Amino acid sequence: xxxxxxxxxxxxxxxxxxxxxxxxxxxxxxxxxxxxxxxxxxxxxxxxxxxxxxxxxxxxxxxxxxxxxxxxxxxxxxxxxxxxxxxxxxxxxxxxxxxxxxxxxxxxxxxxxxxxxxxxxxxxxxxxxxxxxxxxxxxxxxxxxxxxxxxxxxxxxxxxxxxxxxxxxxx
Amino acid sequence: xxxxxxxxxxxxxxxxxxxxxxxxxxxxxxxxxxxxxxxxxxxxxxxxxxxxxxxxxxxxxxxxxxxxxxxxxxxxxxxxxxxxxxxxxxxxxxxxxxxxxxxxxxxxxxxxxxxxxxxxxxxxxxxxxxxxxxxxxxxxxxxxxxxxxxxxxxxxxxxxxxxxxxxxxxxxxxxxxxxxxxxxxxxxxxxxxxxxxxxxxxxxxxxxxxxxxxxxxxxxxxxxxxxxxxxxxxxxxxxxxxxxxxxxxxxxxxxxxxxxxxxxxxxxxxxxxxxxxxxxxxxxxxxxxxxxxxxxxxxxxxxxxxxxxxxxxxxxxxxxxxxxxxxxxxxxxxxxxxxxxxxxxxxxxxxxxxxxxxxx
Numbered sequence: 001x002x003x004x005x006x007x008x009x010x011x012x013x014x015x016x017x018x019x020x021x022x023x024x025x026x027x028x029x030x031x032x033x034x035x036x037x038x039x040x041x042x043x044x045x046x047x048x049x050x051x052x053x054x055x056x057x058x059x060x061x062x063x064x065x066x067x068x069x070x071x072x073x074x075x076x077x078x079x080x081x082x083x084x085x086x087x088x089x090x091x092x093x094x095x096x097x098x099x100x101x102x103x104x105x106x107x108x109x110x111x112x113x114x115x116x117x118x119x120x121x122x123x124x125x126x127x128x129x130x131x132x133x134x135x136x137x138x139x140x141x142x143x144x145x146x147x148x149x150x151x152x153x154x155x156x157x158x159x160x161x162x163x164x165x166x167x168x169x170x171x
Numbered sequence: 172x173x174x175x176x177x178x179x180x181x182x183x184x185x186x187x188x189x190x191x192x193x194x195x196x197x198x199x200x201x202x203x204x205x206x207x208x209x210x211x212x213x214x215x216x217x218x219x220x221x222x223x224x225x226x227x228x229x230x231x232x233x234x235x236x237x238x239x240x241x242x243x244x245x246x247x248x249x250x251x252x253x254x255x256x257x258x259x260x261x262x263x264x265x266x267x268x269x270x271x272x273x274x275x276x277x278x279x280x281x282x283x284x285x286x287x288x289x290x291x292x293x294x295x296x297x298x299x300x301x302x303x304x305x306x307x308x309x310x311x312x313x314x315x316x317x318x319x320x321x322x323x324x325x326x327x328x329x330x331x332x333x334x335x336x337x338x339x340x341x342x343x344x345x346x347x348x349x350x351x352x353x354x355x356x357x358x359x360x361x362x363x364x365x366x367x368x369x370x371x372x373x374x375x376x377x378x379x380x381x382x383x384x385x386x387x388x389x390x391x392x393x394x395x396x397x398x399x400x401x402x403x404x405x406x407x408x409x410x411x412x413x414x415x416x417x418x419x420x421x422x423x424x425x426x427x428x429x430x431x432x433x434x435x436x437x438x439x440x441x442x443x444x445x446x447x448x449x450x451x452x453x454x455x456x457x458x459x460x461x462x463x464x465x466x467x468x469x470x471x472x473x474x475x476x477x478x479x480x481x482x483x484x485x486x487x488x489x490x491x492x493x494x495x496x497x498x499x500x501x502x503x504x505x506x507x508x509x510x511x512x513x514x515x516x517x518x519x520x521x522x523x524x525x526x527x528x529x530x531x
Contacts, residue, residue, distance in 0.1 A: 007474065010498075014487045026379050032481040039367045039404055046400040047276055135407055 025150045028142060038138075049127075056120050060113070067109045072102030175530055176236040177205040180253070182244045183213035184223050187359070187391045187418045189445055190241050190265055193304075193326030193519075197239075198222065200523040205237075205530075212249055232258045237530055239263055240294070243442075245287030250294065259299040259529055262317075263325065263522075264291065266308045266442025266463070272363040276396055291315045299529050302522065304443045305464035325522025329448035329514050331421075337429060338422040345430060348414060349385035354489060355431035355455065357424065357446035358438060360392040360415065366401050368437040368482050374408050375486035382493060385412035389419050389427055428453035433492045433499075437485070439478070441465050447473060448514065451506025456492050456499045460485070472509025473502060 021027050076087035091098075179198065184191045194209055201207040210226040226249075232238070236258040240249075243265040253260060267287035274281045292315045301317045303309040304324040312320045345353065354373070358364045366388055373386040392398045392415070405413055419427070428434070434450035436459030444465050447457045450473075457473025459465055466475050474488060492498055 010474070010488070010491070011484075014484060014491060018483060018487055021379065027483055032483055035371050035482065038407070039400075042400050042403045042407075043362075044275055046396055046403070050396045050399040131403075131407065135409075 023153060025146045025153075028145050028149055053120075053124070060116060060120070063109075063113055063116070067106070067113060070102060070106055070109065072098045074098075175205055176230070176232065176258075177201050177207050177239065177526060177530065178229065178236070178258075179207070179209045179239045179241065180226065180229075180249075181209060181211045181241050182246060182249065184209065184211045184215055184219060185391070186216065186218075189327075189443070190243055193324075194241060196326030196328055196519040197522055200517075200519045201526075204523075204527065212246055226252070232256055234258065235530075237261060237299075237526060239526060241265060242287070242291060242294075243267060245283050245285070245290045247286065250290050253294060254297055260294065260297045261300040261302065261526055261529070262291070262294060262298045262312075264301065264303040264308050264312050264320075264442075266303075266305075266311060266440075267291075268361075268363050268440055272361075272440070276362060276400070277394065280394075291317075300525065302525060306467050307464035308442050321525055323522050323525065324443055324445075324518050326519045327443065327445050327448075327514075328518070329445060329452045329510060332425045332428070332449060332453060335421045335425040337426040338420065341423045341426050342430060345387075345426070349387075349412065351383045352432040352493075353385040353387050353412075353414075353430075354433045354435050354493075355387050355389065355427050355450070356435050356437065357427070357449070358388065358390045358436070360388065360390055360398055360401065361394055362397050363438060363440045365437040365439050366397075367404050368485070369435060370401065370404055370408060370413060371482045372435065372437070372486045372489060373413065375482060376490055376493075377412065380486065380490040382490060384432060384493070385414060387414045387416055387427055387431070389416045389424060391418040424449075425453060428455050431455050433458055433489055434473075435485075435489060436460060436465065438462055438465075441468075444468050448510065451510055454503050454506070456502035457506060458485070458488055458492055470509055470513075472506045 018027065022029075074091065076084050076091050078084045078087055179194050179201075181190065181194055184194070198207060198209055207222070208229075209223045210229050211223065212226050215223055215225055234257045237260075238253070238256060238258040239261040240253055241263045244267060268284055270281040270285040270288075272281075273284060291312060295316055298317070301312055301320045302323055302325065303312055303320055304322070304327065306322055309320040309322050354376075356364075356366070356369045358366070360366055369386060369388065373384075376382045376384060398415070401415075416423070416427075428450050431450075434447060434455040434457045436444065436447055436457070438444070438460065439462045441463040444459075444463075445468075447459050447465070447469050450457050457469060459469055459473060459475055460480060461475040461478050469475050474492070476485060476488065492502065
């Protein structure tokens with residue numbers, strides 16, 4: 001069984017290891033806080049990004065469905081007696097124009113669907129590119145911070161040595 | 172089956188949901204002496220047994236009958252319905268996740284959680300028997316003014332996978348995916364479970380400790396928006412050997428527990444937490460964050476880290492467990508000892524005995 005004493009010893013040993021690794025620059029100062037902050041930023045933008053992307057997909061799907069249903073066929077039926085005949089007559093008279101117009105709308109709509117999809121893909125790839133740049137920049141910053149940390153440790157050591165030397169000289 | 176009715180009421184029933192699993196275990200004990208169904212507010216999955224029904228189908232009831240309400244969420248219509256029922260009311264309190272974890276991501280869900288905390292208070296005067304599945308939950312119920320709260324993790328059965336065989340094909344996939352092994356977190360993918368921390372721990376294990384291992388998160392993805400956030404973090408960390416297995420079968424779960432290098436738990440809020448116990452029952456060393464009821468559940472069966480432990484220290488402990496075979500064996504033995512100490516009894520039967528006391 002893991003007794004309380006062994007647990008305390010284990011955690012103490014682990015904390016010493018962490019200090020050693022910090023001194024070796026493996027854990028830059030503020031690493032945990034930085035990770036926490038980064039995920040908080042992801043969470044705060046998720047609502048907007050996730051739901052916007054979901055909404056865009058849903059609307060594009062509606063648009064495609066509407067596009068498939070676009071036929072130029074309008075029912076001549078009417079609840080008013082005799083009016084069905086008038087609708088059928090008007091339908092026949094304007095059939096050529098309506099079908100022509102429908103074909104033109106379908107042409108335009110098909111382009112609109114493609115353009116909207118391209119815009120969606122473009123926005124997504126742009127966002128990925130932006131986050132890649134941010135990631136690379138963050139990595140550079142972290143590398144620099146690690147170097148600065150290492151230098152700070154070296155300076156502390158040098159200061160200690162200088163103090164030692166000075167105290168020896170004083171004696 | 173008796174003539175007196177003792178029904179259970181859930182907000183929702185879902186596969187791989189701990190409360191549903193507990194209710195189903197309780198159900199098998201209830202039907203020995205009572206007429207009993209499980210009713211749910213949310214639509215019921217057609218694959219459930221026919222005694223799991225929609226709440227709208229519930230009979231009129233009588234004062235001799237009993238309703239057991241599993242409280243874990245808040246819905247005003249549910250409160251209203253329960254307050255208007257003639258049956259004796261038993262509250263089975265599983266705790267309600269703090270709303271702040273969802274405030275930004277899913278504000279409406281957060282509101283429902285905030286309401287859940289109030290619901291326990293609204294129902295208090297109607298309740299004939301209060302049962303919670305942990306001391307932690309009992310204390311919270313008492314803070315709402317409840318008295319004589321009984322603590323029984325009714326229906327929790329950590330040994331349930333004991334007779335389940337491993338899934339050989341899944342095992343082969345895991346070996347191919349993670350030739351040097353993996354750590355495991357069994358959890359629903361939800362914000363308060365802090366899957367992001369598990370991912371960061373993996374990153375530290377791979378980069379600082381040079382352990383070429385992976386992480387498996389096994390549990391249903393309940394909030395796709397949170398999964399989206401986790402995937403964004405995964406992309407950002409680049410080097411994350413992560414398998415989000417989503418909902419798994421019992422055979423796959425048994426395989427994961429038995430094959431993992433270490434079971435980890437990063438959740439920041441737990442009313443009971445059965446997966447670490449299941450991990451112990453299947454021989455996995457356990458390292459978990461001591462959130463909510465976790466310290467009293469895991470006790471000395473695993474390493475329970477202080478709640479304020481950061482990912483660096485967490486990763487260091489996991490690295491020690493993975494690389495120190497003596498510690499691993501010690502933890503395995505501790506896990507078995509923990510289960511022998513407190514989970515030998517039939518918790519569902521004990522729960523039903525308590526409920527039977529108010530049917531007389």
